[in-house]
Structures are given as C-alpha cells and as structure tokens.
Amino acid sequence: MVHFIETLALLSCAVVVVWLFRKLNLPAILAYLIAGIIVGEHGFSWVTENVNYEHFAELGIVFLLFTLGLEFSFTRLKAMRHLVFAVGGLQVLVSILAFTLVSLLFDLSFGASFTVAAVLALSSTAIVIRQLSETGAMKRKSGQISVAVLLFQDIAVVPLLIIIPMLATGGEGSMLLALLFALVKGVFVVALLFFIGKKLLPPLFDLVAQVRTDELFVLTTLLVTLFAAALTQWFGLSMALGAFLAGMMLGESEYKHQLEADIRPYRDILLGLFFMTIGMKLDPAILVSAPLQTLALIVSFMMIKIVVIRQLAIRAGESAKDGWASGIMLAQMGEFGFVLIALANQNDILPQNVASMLLVAGILSMAITPYMVNNARKWALTLSNTKQIDTSEFEQLPTQRKLKDHVIICGFGRVGQTVSRFLKQEHIDFVAIDIDPLRTSKARQAGENVLFGSSRKAELLNAAQIDTARLVVIAFGEDKQSSEVIQKVRAMAPEVPILVRTKNDDQLDMLQQAGANEVVPESLEGSLMLVSQVLSLSGVPFSRIVRRVQKERKNHYNHLHGFFQGEQTDMSVDSPRKIEFAHAIVLTKDAFAIGKTVGELGLAERRVALLSIKRGEQEIEDLPNDFVLMEQDMVIVRGRPRRVERFEGYINQGET
Template sequence: MFDILAILTSAVFIVWIFRHLKLPAILAYLVAGMLVGEHGLAWTQAQVDYEHFAELGIVFLLFTLGLEFSLPKLVAMRHLVLAVGSLQVGISLVLFMSLALLFGQSLSSAFVIGGILALSSTAIVIRQLSESGATKRKSGQLAVAVLLFQDVAVVPLLIITPMLTQEGESSMMLALIVALVKGVFVVGLLWFIGKWLLPRVFNLVAQVRTDELFVLTTLLVTLLASALTQWFGLSMALGAFLAGMMLGESQYKHQLEADIRPYRDILLGLFFVTVGMKLDIKVLMSEPVLIVGLMVSFMVIKVLVVRFLAVRAGESVKDAWAGGIMLSQMGEFGFVLIALASQMSLLSVEVASALLGSGVISMAMTPYLINNARRWSVWLSHDRKIDTHELEHLPQEKELSDHVIICGFGRIGQTVSRFLKQEGIDFVAIDIDPLRVSTSREAGEKILFGSSRQAELLHAAGLDKAKLVVIAFGEDKQSIEVIQKVRSLSPKVPILVRTRNDDQLDQMQQAGANEVVPESLEGSLMLVSQVLSLSGVPFSRIIRRVQRERKNHYNHLHGFFQGEHTDMSSGAKGRIEFAHAILLTDDAYAIGHTLLSLNLASRRVHIIALRRGEQEIEEPDEKTVLMAQDTLVLRGKPRRIERTERYLQKGE
C-alpha cells in the first residue's frame, strides 16, 4: 500500500510542477519513477508486482490507436510498413550488432543489443503525435507505420532471446515457424471476431443504455484480445491493436475511445514511472561519457537509416528526416529485452546499466524531439518551400488577388466557400486532412494540403494579396497559433475566427483577430431571434437587439449557471465566466451601500441583474442602494465570484 501511495503522491506533485512549467507529462512520470525507485529514495521495492499493470497502459494505447486505423487504411500503408518498417528493423539490428561485436561483445550479446536498439517507443511517440495532432501528417504516418512493424518484430525477438543460451539452430527455426503459424491463426481469428461478433455484442449492450455496462464491455474486449494473443505467445499490444482496428469501423468508435481514455492515461503514467525506476543515477554519474556517447550514436544511426529508407520508398526528404527524428529513441520493449537478457546472463550488469541509462534519457528527450522534428527537418532538407506536388493541382487560370483564405476546410469552411462562390469571390482553402484535400481537388476546389501554421503554405495561398483570412477550425489552441503566424506575416489583413464558445475570445483578439464568432453564442442569438419573432416582437427590434449584443461582444451571453456536468477543472475555471446569484443576508456588509460605492467592476465581475422581491431589474443603476434579501446576479470567473461574495457578505 505504501508503494502505491508513494507513486501516486510523487506523480501528482511532479506532474503538477511540470505542467505549470509547460513540460511534457511523460517526462514528469519518468522523473517521478527515478525519485521513488530503488535508485532514488527507495520508497518502492516490489516494482515487479505492478509492472504487469503498467503494461496494460501500452495495451490500451494500442487499442485506441487501432480505433483510428481501418483495415483499408492499413492496407494503403502497406508499402510503408513493409518497405520502411521491415528494413528499418533488419538494417538497424545488423548495424548495431556489428558495432557491438567490434566492441568485444559475444555474438549472442551483440544480437540482443542490436534488437534492443533497433526498436523505438510506441507509447511515447504515438501519445505525443496524438496530442500534437501530427498523426495526419506524412511524417506522423511514416512513424506509425514503422512502429507497427516494430511491435510485430518484438515477437520473434522475445522468442529468440531465451534460445541464445541453447545449442542448435534447428530448434530455433522450428520455434520461429511455429510462432509465425500461431500469428497468422490468431490474426485471422481476431479479424473474424471483430468483424462479425463484436459489433453485434455492442449493439446489444448499447440497447441497455447503461454507461457502466458499456465501459465494462470495452475493458473486457480489450483485455480478452490481449490475453488471446499472449496465450498464443504473441504481444498483448498486438491483440489490443487488432481489436481496436476491427471496432474502428463501427458506429461506437468515438464512445469506445472516450471510455478507454481514463484507464489508458493512468496506466500509461504508471508504465513511465516504472521505466524511470530503472535508471540508476550512480551509473549515469560514473560513466557519463559512455552513456551520452551510446545514446547519441544509436539515435543518429536510427535517424539516418529511417531517412534513407523513407526517401527510397518515395517519401519527401523533409518527411523522411522528421520521421527519423521521431523514431530515434529506444523503445519500451527494449527494457523488456534487457530484463530478459539479464536473466539469461546474456548481458553483463555494466552493459545492461549503460543501455538502461541511455534508453531512459533518449525517451525523456522524445517529446522535445517530436515537437521540433518538423522545424529541424526543414533545415536539414534545405526545403524551405512547400512541396511542389502540393501546388500542382491548384488551378492557376489567373493570379490570386483580393481573395479569401479559408484555414480549415471542414463543414464550416466548405459552407463559407459555397457562399463565396455564389458571390463570385475567389478563395483558397488550406486543410491537413489528406482524404478531404484529395476529394476536394478532384471536384475542382482550390485547396492546399498542410498546416495553416506554416508560413510557406500561407505564402503559397497568396496571403500578401488576400483581403480576408477565415479560420474555421473550431480548435482554440490551433486558431491562436494561426492568428499569430498570419499577423506576423501580414499585419493588416483582416482575420475572422470561428470558435465553439467564448472561452478564448479575449486571447484571440489579443493575438490579432479582428472578429471572433463563437458558435454557441451565435446559435443562441439565432434561437433568440426565432423565439422573439414567434412571440410577436417586431423584426426591427430583434435586429437591433442582436446587433447590440454583437457590438458588445456578446456581453449578456458570456456568463451561465453551472450544472452537474459543467467542466469545473482548474483549466476551465481559469477560462470560463459563470453566472452566480448572491442573496444578501440581513447582516450583510453590502446592505445600505450603493453599487457605485461597492465598485464591483474593480473586482472584475459584472452585474447581470438585481432581483428584489418579485421585481427583477436588468443592469441596475449604479446609484441603487442595496437592501436585505436582495439577490445580485453576477457574472465572472469562479474565484472572482467567490471573493466578491465574501466581500458583499462580510466586507473582507
């Protein structure tokens, strides 16, 4: 029990610090493991007992990855999986094995070292790609394709490693053939179950309309698929991935992902804690040159191998460099191989410690490498322009001028484009979804593939001659980054931003947006317009009311009363304004004071209304004197409302 408490306490505290410093949570978990492990404060001793639970984090991660990959998409990626993934594992293994032999390792030890260093971290890379939205980029798809083959390659490596202490090549070949037959059988079995049985099971569960049963069924399916592949001697993660891939075709895909996410994140965190526990600071300090040299060497070699193979497979040089940088670290299955090889006495304590130290440091660096891979790949490839094949389908009957740039060509972006066409206004769209770009180009649309945050794409879209930029993502963080990039390149072009609500309205305007249109608030205004119209209010008065709200930046629509399911997390509390009613008790400090003398505006809260008995006064006069049993309805952020209520009641 003390072990679990130590892990949770350190993880919560360190993750909190790292997130405030805007550092990746993965790095925080690694540091937490170093702190509580046997090489740190030694608060935990029996890490073997919960390493099995930590492995479930990878299982759930691969299940959610499978949900994103349909079988047709996997077939479409087969050239990357086979041409790049297989050769990357094979060539890297031979290179690292040869180097290990040069440094005096035995043939068996060299083979194990080659296998360990050839693998990359599925858990870290996929999580970082998902968080950054880079899985849709070519470089992200390249990295995922290689990782998929590496997960398959783990199986023969786990089979061969224990056999290296035995004599006889025939027994090893027989074991590999048996493993291959098992793999084909279990993949076919899971495909049949996932295609025909699981959708019917989830249909029955969904009809019950019980959230708990749906979650339990999701967990059961994931673990059963993992147990099946493990029983056949294959990777648990492979079974979870296959189950997710089959269910990714069903209508329950998004609900399944939402159900599994909390368990995945918690167990992944535990996995990274256990990885951090393996790092011995003393070894790191005693042989820093060896550790750093080993890490730099294998990372550079892996980058060069992936870059060479990706270009050979037809990928651009820029994407090849980016994919190599993303895959340069050691993988989590490498630690499993290190532990297995150490048990079989295939690796000495010194070699195992050096591999662990360099591996953990390379994994800790991975979030930083992935975040900067795109920028570094542009510099390494000397390709500072957008790829020409992205522009060749853009109609060029006339030079773009006085046109509109639409960033994001989803449903909203396409709706905007249709109205622009009707008015004869030229536009160019930018979108990162390759399928949407392809189908739109086939229909003759002017659209570029890529991220709107890239200066090259904005220049290619003719930003210097555009009369308006429309940002139609609906994702606030990405929108702010695009606003900043557009404003840095063109200080005067008007920017119109679509957002789902008013959480980041001020930040977007500060970043340089001229107009921000919150969907939820505009939808409310349209609904109000219909309600007032059907209630008999003159149309001219409705128009004036709506225009006044827009002019006042939706002032009356910002605050709302929180409900049971309202997001009250620390992040939400810092963004959203809520409406809150404060009843003044008979001994309240504010009684007898005017609203002007209380100066509530200085506390950055706004008065929506004053309710006195049966009377409700909207926007009361500042000279109004407050009385006992008055109810003030205020709008503001939760912490400011709390402080204001204490001031009104107690004068503090």
C-alpha cells in the same frame, strides 16, 4: 501499510515533477522518467518493490495500443502492408544484423551480440505514438511510416522472446519448431479476434448503449480491451498486439469516439506509471563512471537506426524527407528492449556491465525522444534539402491575377467553404489558405483559389495578397493558432479588419486584445439563432427579434457569456481560469448588501458582471447604479468561479 506509503510517495513525486515540467513547457514523459529516478532504488529508494507496479504499468501500453487501433481499420492496415513489411520487417532484420556484427567486434559471444542487437533494433511504441498523437503528426506520411514500423516491431517481439532463451542452450532444431508453432498460434488468435470483433462486439456495445449508463459503457470497454490483451498473451503473443486488434475492430463502429474518451484517463495514468518504472531502472552511477562510452553507444545506435529506416523508406517509394523524419522519430530504444534484457539476464546470456550500459543508454534515448519527435519534420526538411512549403504547385493561385478588395479565408474546412460559397454568390473574390494537402488539392482541381500551407507564415499571407485584402476571416476555430495568425496579419496589414471564428467564448477577450475586430463564438451564435426561431414560433414580431439579436451582438454577447454549470461542464485544470459562470445569490435578512446601491457593490474592481436582479416575480435587467438592493432579492452575477465566490462573500458578510 508499506505498500500504501510507497504508492503515496510515487504519486506525490509524480504530481510535483509533472507540474514543474509542465510549467517549464517540458514533455510529461520526461517528467515521469525523472520522477521514477527520484523514487527508485538508485535515487531516494522510496519505492523498492517496483515489480508490483510494473504489472499495472504494462496496462498503459495495452490501453495506448487500443486507442491506436481505434484510428485504424482493416482496410487501412491492409493498404499499409507494404510499409509494415517493406520498411518495418526489413528494419528489424537489417538492424539486428548490423548490431550483431558490431557487437561481435567487441568480443561478445554470439548469444550476447544477438541479444544486444535485438534490444537496440526495437523502438518505443509508447513514447512515439503518444507524441505523434499529441502533435497531430499521426496523419502525416512520416507518422504512418513510423506506426507501420512499430507495428512490425511489436510482432517481432514474439519470436525474439522465443529465440533469446534458446541461445543459452543452443537448440536450433527446437528453436525452429517453436517459431513455427508460434506462427500457427499467431494466425489462429488473430483470426479468432477478428471473428469476435466482427460478430460479437458490435451487438454487445449496442446492448450496452441502450442501457444509457456511462459506468457500464466504461466497464465494457475495459473488459474488451483486457480480454483481447489476455487472449493474445495466453497464446504467447504480445498483450499490446491483442489490444491493437480489439481497437481496430471497434474503430469502424459508431462508438469509436466514446470508446477513446472512456479509455483515455486510464491510459494516461498507467502510461505515466510505466514511464516511472522505466526511470526506476536507471543507475546514475554509470553516467559518472563511463560517460563517454554511454554517449558513444547512444549516438552510434541512434545514427545507425536513422540511416537504416531512411534508406528502407526511400526503397519503398517514400520521399527522403519522410524517411529522415521517420528515422529520427524511431531512433530510440524501446520498452520491450527492457523485457529482452531481463530475459537475457535470467538465462545468463548478457554480461552484467553490458546490461547496465544498455539500460542507461535506452532510458536516456527515450528521455530525448519527445524533443526529437517534435523536431523531426524540421530536421528532415534540412537533411533532405526540402523547402518548408514543399508542394510547389500550391505556391501560386490558379487564377494568376492581381486581386483587390478580396477576402482571405484562413482554414478551408466546412466553415471556410461555406463562407466562400456565399462570397461567390455575391461575386466577391476570395483566397483561402489551408494546411490539409488533400483538401487543398481537391479544391484547386475544382478551380478554387486555395493556397497550401500555414496561415501563420508571412509567405502565404503575401501570396494571398494581404496588402490589398478587404477582410481576413480566421475560420479554423483553434484559439491559440488564431491568436498567432492575428498577430502576423496585424504586423503585415495593420488596417485590415479581422473576423475570427471560435468555438465558445473562453478566449474572446484574448482574441480581441490580440487584434481581432470581431469574434464570433459558435456556441453563442447558435444560441441566438435558436432564440430567434423560438421567439418567431412563439409569435414575437420579426422586427423585435432582429433588434434583440442585434443588441446582443452590439454588446459582444454580454448577456450570453455566463451560464449555470452542470455535471457535463468541462471542469478540467484550465477551464475555471477562462470560463465564466452565472451564479444566483439570494440576499438573506442579515446580508451586508441590503440597502446598498448597485454602484456601491464595486462590480468593476471585483471583476464580476451583474446580469439581473429578480425581485418577486419580476426580473430587472440593465440596472442603474442608484438601484437599491432589498431583502430576498436574487442577484444573478457572472464571472470566473473564484471571483464570484469572493463576491458572494462580500455582499453577504461585507468581506473584501
């Protein structure tokens, strides 16, 4: 019963704090840390036996590394080996050396100094990789450098776990043998996982996929992840390393995206629990008793790590901008540092006051990491004196000529390139803007008019000569970014027509209110194209098909917005607020609406739309306001779920 109450308190606090932080647009990771402080022994002591939770919390890192492994392949990892060893390996060695020397100056023993150095040299895999994934920075060079360093740090944890207990006994010979034995075990288990991943996992998932049972697929994914983690742990290696290798083996399979979707809910919940267990360790009393010392420790070790990583990245041939950005992202202390602190305390290597100070400094450095990761690129550009658009060869058009009545295409992916191909066939000039440097480079080499950068920036729109454009096409399909581009275009060229591509009709009204002249939802256009083919093959005259399709477009897809939801419909937190569903209501004998006209239903004020009424075998559309409702009429309406629910109550019982 006690454990149940503790779990209830843990979840309740997490829900409230995460909701509040999301409302304030603050990172969820920081919310989990604060929630951990509240429920922990230094807060309200609602949860005291957090050791039990830590075992589950570690699985969050395991699942995180599994999803990271899905993004990598062996060939990609092999291509990154110079970053893993030249930057990651040297970062660990140089940082440990520097922090050890500094710690010795404060009269700590060699064992304590080495432990402090090892703790500070590591960075947070969980926070950094999660933030890189959320911000989309994983594919940038700075993100790749950060991942390479984190991979080596996870590997380096193994020898550190061997060395630190031996510092208490001073056995150098046994330490060397233990490290050599660990290396042999590491090579063996990695080779074993590669064999299993290549030979056994693909046919296993083929068999599971043939059963077509989602539960079995999820269970198999969890089993494979935990088996790989347990195997590496059994051989004395990091559980996270085994999960990463398992993910990397499956990253080349056709089930990659399904695996990631299946594991994500477990990963996010357990990662949240992990960050809460970290927050439970924070003793706010230290902040009150020694605030300046704590601040000095945080600033000093973070600055040293930033400079070390920046220098090593430049030495490895990377740009100063990417070096600064990677250093800023990896400046914090890592979750494995807490494991090393606990190990040192068990062996009486680290003084208690030093251990407490490290815990507080580590947690605070982790708390500010989301903010640092989000701003790393901007700060790196400033520190390296690099312009925001640092690919100078993309700043001018290849044609170097004045354009007029041309089309500007924002986003040069598959849709943007298809649009450009048809424009060229009609001899209409165009300028495309795209944020992907590789795509931009290849397109320019082929002679296309493509600018590198963000369509939301005035400089790029001016370079695309928006003042003389006849049309702006926003083709990348991200509604929030599209809205920002629309507002920027409207501010610079109020009269130019704007055509926006969107994936569905969730944000159609928002985009039109932002200033878009036409919004083309892919799902609805796809439906119209399918319908036209169905009608054509069913013998309907082509002229009638064209009229029907044009009518739907003229009415802004009015009859296509609502649909009947099913088991696979996205019903996440935000979806019911923006998706409109179709719903059928049968008027029974005592229904309030019987005998009333359509005009008396107050559809507009209740913000629902009447699609049609079925009366017997007849379905009636485009109903006039004086149409009278009868018993057993089936009223089909469209609207957001809560509005439809209230409307159903109104026409049945007369509720307002």
